[in-house]
Structures are given as C-alpha cells and as structure tokens.
Amino acid sequence: MVERVQAVRGMNDILPEAVPWWQMVEATAREVLELYGYREIRTPLVEKLELFARSIGESTDIVEKEMYAFADRKGQWLALRPEATASVVRAFIEHNLQADPLARKFYTIGPMFRHERPQKGRYRQFHQIDAEVFGIDDPLLDAELMVMLCDFLERIGLADVALHINSLGCPACRPSFREDLKRFLHHRAPSLCPDCDRRRHVNPLRVFDCKVDRCREALTGAPQLLDHLCEDCARHFEKVQSYLGGLGVPFMVDPRMVRGLDYYMRTTFEVITDRLGAQNAVGGGGRYDGLMRDLGGPDLPGIGFAIGMERLILLLQQGRSLQGPAPEVFMAVLGEKAVSEAFRTAQALRRSGLGVEMAYGGGSLKSQMRRADKLAAAYVVILGEEELQRGVAVVRNMKEKSQKEVPLSGLVEFFSRRDGSSGGAPDRAQEPV
RNA sequence: GUGGGUGUAGCUCAAUAGGUUAGAGCACUGGGUUGUGGCCCCAGAGGCUGUCGGUUCGAGUCCGAUCACUCACCCCA
Incomplete structure (x- = not known):
C-alpha cells in the first residue's frame, strides 16, 4: 500500500x-x-x-x-x-x-x-x-x-x-520592584522549584504565576507589584x-x-x-x-x-451544534429527456439568488427525495418527462409536505414571491439532539 | 523538551486466560407495488486490527521499536 x-x-x-x-x-x-x-x-x-x-x-x-x-x-x-x-x-x-x-x-x-x-x-x-x-x-x-x-x-x-x-x-x-523581588527570592531560593530558581534570575516576575505549591508558599510575604x-x-x-x-x-x-x-x-x-x-x-x-x-x-x-x-x-x-447552509431547492429529475431542462431551470433559480442542489447521476425518485431530505432542502422541484411535455414542474414543500404544479416559465417568480422568510442559511446554535 | 493514556469499518465501541471466517450500533447503498423524504422492516457494501520487527504451532490480544492522537508538566491565545 x-x-x-x-x-x-x-x-x-x-x-x-x-x-x-x-x-x-x-x-x-x-x-x-x-x-x-x-x-x-x-x-x-x-x-x-x-x-x-x-x-x-x-x-x-x-x-x-x-x-x-x-x-x-x-x-x-x-x-x-x-x-x-x-x-x-x-x-x-x-x-x-x-x-x-x-x-x-x-x-x-x-x-x-x-x-x-x-x-x-x-x-x-x-x-x-x-x-x-x-x-x-x-x-x-x-x-x-x-x-x-x-x-x-x-x-x-x-x-x-x-x-x-x-x-x-x-x-x-518596575526596575526597583524587580530588585526588591530578586532580593526576596534570593532568601527563599532553597524552597523554590528548579524552574523558578532559574526564573528568579532571568525573569523574576514570572515566579508569581508558578503553579507549584512550594513556590506559592515561598511567596507569602513577597513584595507586591501593586504596592510598588x-x-x-x-x-x-x-x-x-x-x-x-x-x-x-x-x-x-x-x-x-x-x-x-x-x-x-x-x-x-x-x-x-x-x-x-x-x-x-x-x-x-x-x-x-x-x-x-x-x-x-x-x-x-x-x-x-x-x-x-x-x-x-x-x-x-460544548454541547451545541451549528447548522451549515442548506439549499432552498433540490432539483429532482426523472428521465433522460428532462435533464437538460432541469439543469437550465436550476441555473435560472440560482441566478435569482436561490441555493439549488441537483440530483447528479439520476437514481430513483425515492433516493433523490432522501438526498433532498438529508440536505435539508426547503423545496424539491420534480421534473419528469410527463411534466416536461406539459411545461410544468412539481414543487414540493418539504416541511409542509404539500406540493403543487407550477409552470416552468413561472418558477423563478414562484420562489421570489415567497422569498424573505424561508430563504437563507439557518445560523442558530441548537441544543444537542 | 519531560511524563501518562490510547490506536480495531467513515464515526462510537465489542471480540472469554493468545485459538477457526474480527462483530454491533450509527452513517452509507439498494429494496419493501409503477414517480415522492424523515419512522419501521429486509438486504448489501465497507477492516492487511496505525506501521515495522520479535515471542509462539497460532497474535487484534504478549514484548520491543516507530508514527499518530490525547492529557498533563512547561508556556501561552
């Protein structure tokens, strides 16, 4: 491998x-x-x-x-x-x-x-x-x-x-305080941890945020920066x-x-x-x-x-999730002949400002619907050969579980009219499931 | 730089004192009447058990090394 x-x-x-x-x-x-x-x-x-x-x-x-x-x-x-x-x-x-x-x-x-x-x-x-x-x-x-x-x-x-x-x-x-502190630390040197023993020369102030108990105790009565x-x-x-x-x-x-x-x-x-x-x-x-x-x-x-x-x-x-962007529309396609028209329609909807995802590679309508659901699309536009002949598409509202036919030529308008409330990416933190 | 813990499917974890073909849930794919999602049922796919070496008749399991992840020291955001 x-x-x-x-x-x-x-x-x-x-x-x-x-x-x-x-x-x-x-x-x-x-x-x-x-x-x-x-x-x-x-x-x-x-x-x-x-x-x-x-x-x-x-x-x-x-x-x-x-x-x-x-x-x-x-x-x-x-x-x-x-x-x-x-x-x-x-x-x-x-x-x-x-x-x-x-x-x-x-x-x-x-x-x-x-x-x-x-x-x-x-x-x-x-x-x-x-x-x-x-x-x-x-x-x-x-x-x-x-x-x-x-x-x-x-x-x-x-x-x-x-x-x-x-x-x-x-x-x-600070310099005078530093000297005071150095002098103080010199006396307490035996009880400091090795790190602090080194620090008291290089950067004595740092001894203050040492977490070793020994050092903390050794510092009782140390000169206070704020007093100086x-x-x-x-x-x-x-x-x-x-x-x-x-x-x-x-x-x-x-x-x-x-x-x-x-x-x-x-x-x-x-x-x-x-x-x-x-x-x-x-x-x-x-x-x-x-x-x-x-x-x-x-x-x-x-x-x-x-x-x-x-x-x-x-x-x-910690304990929360934030949802990413979801498409407004999922284009479901049935039959070879409908693909080109679906592609054109998707493009028209995108240009009008809607997020559109497509069913690449076809598959059964069931699998396409499943995918639309996973993506959390608000609507699915279904275009089959039958609809194509009549110049319409089925628009399904996924949340309401309702659907109706809309003329292909009126799709962009259909969605722009209900724009404002449903559109956009949900951006709210949610409690875990 | 120093110490501890952990590496098995995409994810979370199983696998009696070494013993046949390494399992489950979730996720994934397909199906459950013809063109309709979530729940349910069925099926399928998916792994050289991190890597290399050793012990053994036999290693996911034991030993060593190495890499990675992780926690702590240290330091800082």
Whole structure:
C-alpha cells in the first residue's frame, strides 16, 4: 500500500462541519470591532526573525524555543509569526501610519505558529483575533478595550468567563520592584522549584504565576507589584478600574498575573475559563508603551489583546451544534429527456439568488427525495418527462409536505414571491439532539 | 523538551486466560407495488486490527521499536 501523507503535527484541518462556527465568530468579531472604530489590517505570515526577537524578547520561551524559524534560499533568517502585535506595529511604522489621523485602532484575524507540544486548546498553527491601538495612553482606552472584549464574548454566547486585570508598572517603577523581588527570592531560593530558581534570575516576575505549591508558599510575604507602582501607574490603574466599574463590568484584580511577553507594561488582562483544562486563557493582552520606539518607530504608546479562536470555539461547541447552509431547492429529475431542462431551470433559480442542489447521476425518485431530505432542502422541484411535455414542474414543500404544479416559465417568480422568510442559511446554535 | 493514556469499518465501541471466517450500533447503498423524504422492516457494501520487527504451532490480544492522537508538566491565545 502507498504510504499516505498526513497533516503536520499540531496543524489541523477545519472541516466543513466546523466552519459555520468559525464564520460566526469571525463575522461577529468584525462587526463588534468595527463598532468600536477598529479597522482591519492584514500583514504577512512570515517576518524577519529579528522582529520577534526584538519585540517579544530574546529570553522568552516563545522566541527561545517555540518559533518556526528558518533561513530562506538567500540565507535570510525568517520566522512564521508567533503572534500578531509585532507585525502590526512594524506595518504601522513602515507605512508611517501616524500621519493618518484615522489609523489608530487596528484588528487582524489569522493563523499564528508556535512549535509547542500540542494538547487541548493548544496547537502549532492556531488562530487569533487581534486588536491593537496606538498613540493613546488614556486609561479610558484600556477600559474600553476590555469592555469591547467582554462585549464580543457575550455576543457570541460565551458567558462563564472571568476578566482578570493587573498592572505591571512601567520603566519608572518596575526596575526597583524587580530588585526588591530578586532580593526576596534570593532568601527563599532553597524552597523554590528548579524552574523558578532559574526564573528568579532571568525573569523574576514570572515566579508569581508558578503553579507549584512550594513556590506559592515561598511567596507569602513577597513584595507586591501593586504596592510598588509609581504615582502615574497607580493613578492609571485606578482609573482603569473605576471606568470598568462605572459600566458594571465584573473584573478581578489578580496581582499574580504576569504575562510572558517582555513588552507588556502597566495594564495587563486575561479572560479565563475553567472549562478548557490546562489552557485556561481564552484571551489576553496589555499595554506596551515602549514597544514602537524599541522597534525604531515613533515613541507612541500601544495596547492590544489577542483571542484564541480554537479555544473560543471549543467552549462554544460544548454541547451545541451549528447548522451549515442548506439549499432552498433540490432539483429532482426523472428521465433522460428532462435533464437538460432541469439543469437550465436550476441555473435560472440560482441566478435569482436561490441555493439549488441537483440530483447528479439520476437514481430513483425515492433516493433523490432522501438526498433532498438529508440536505435539508426547503423545496424539491420534480421534473419528469410527463411534466416536461406539459411545461410544468412539481414543487414540493418539504416541511409542509404539500406540493403543487407550477409552470416552468413561472418558477423563478414562484420562489421570489415567497422569498424573505424561508430563504437563507439557518445560523442558530441548537441544543444537542 | 519531560511524563501518562490510547490506536480495531467513515464515526462510537465489542471480540472469554493468545485459538477457526474480527462483530454491533450509527452513517452509507439498494429494496419493501409503477414517480415522492424523515419512522419501521429486509438486504448489501465497507477492516492487511496505525506501521515495522520479535515471542509462539497460532497474535487484534504478549514484548520491543516507530508514527499518530490525547492529557498533563512547561508556556501561552
């Protein structure tokens, strides 16, 4: 037997059955984000490796061991994007978009790549909905961004998720806190897990979200980031909270939430679920005011988030199904002579805007009816030689189980008259059978 | 990268302590009066038991390797 080529590990096919979910999520994302003034931008999947090393951080796991990096035919180091922010910032700088007063809020939807061991909710090619805003440091925007995220999640029908927020401080206050924390961790070093013992040198803040009990205990009495915020950061964070509170958006301050990309500062946030096993973050983001400058652009503040579409859809699918498009009309044909006329009729109906499926290869009327039923067609148009001679067709309403004869020349009109209510793809989530 | 679990029909699963021709449900195809769907009944098709090697008279079953899937660590969306 011939050996079969399989898909690359961790990279999934999205089959027609699942596509309605993806389309629903994407359409809702576009609708909601544009309501808040975001405009779509599309950047390449491949960038120079350097872009990610400089933005995400050389010592982060993503850059150190998870990137799909390769040299092209001319020896230039490239990488498949592991996230979207760096690319959007790059594009903003490259096209000098700060000159365009309309270009401040962006979104992009597409695949990202990280070479991790796949597991539930974590794949090597995965998809994100990503939003970024440049040039606004008003805490009102931080709040609006989170409100928008919650608004979106609510509209697609995701209820039981929690918004966690934190502030990571800024270059004015974080370094001194970092030193305090380092000193503290130095004393507790013997009781830390090996990972954290390493982390306390490289990225001490990350010790906070270690899940090992030992480490959690060792951290009691540790200096708190939120107590060390400078005046500006403290005021900023306070305003964010008060704006959120003002709209009645439930949130939780989580001082342990530290994010894994180096560029984050001040406001960070995550949307958490307890229904996805280990991968509990459905979406997350934060402020990155120094990033654009570090990438050689103007010194503009930035903030953004990313939503993991696979995780989102896993949650939405739990116990529910979403129906795909069904044809309005199924053309059933009897006898060779009727085929051409049926084909012509189907084409005329399609041009009038109806979805039409045909009985290819003929078969008994019974089998054709069965197929129409499986496809969930609203109507079956039956054309046999007998009807053909009289210039009519039988139109059967599958739901009503009623049928009548309609002149072939009047078919398009017949369907256009009852258009509006019956037409269109059913797009509603349904309970399982 | 590290550990655990699982690979039998398109899907979900069976197959007594190794023992003849590997079964069932769903799905699929055809039929149950001539040209009418869902329910029901009948029939049919569909598998080198992930792959390679080993033990044995004999392997779906035991052993090893490999690949894949899966869960967890790690990391993150």
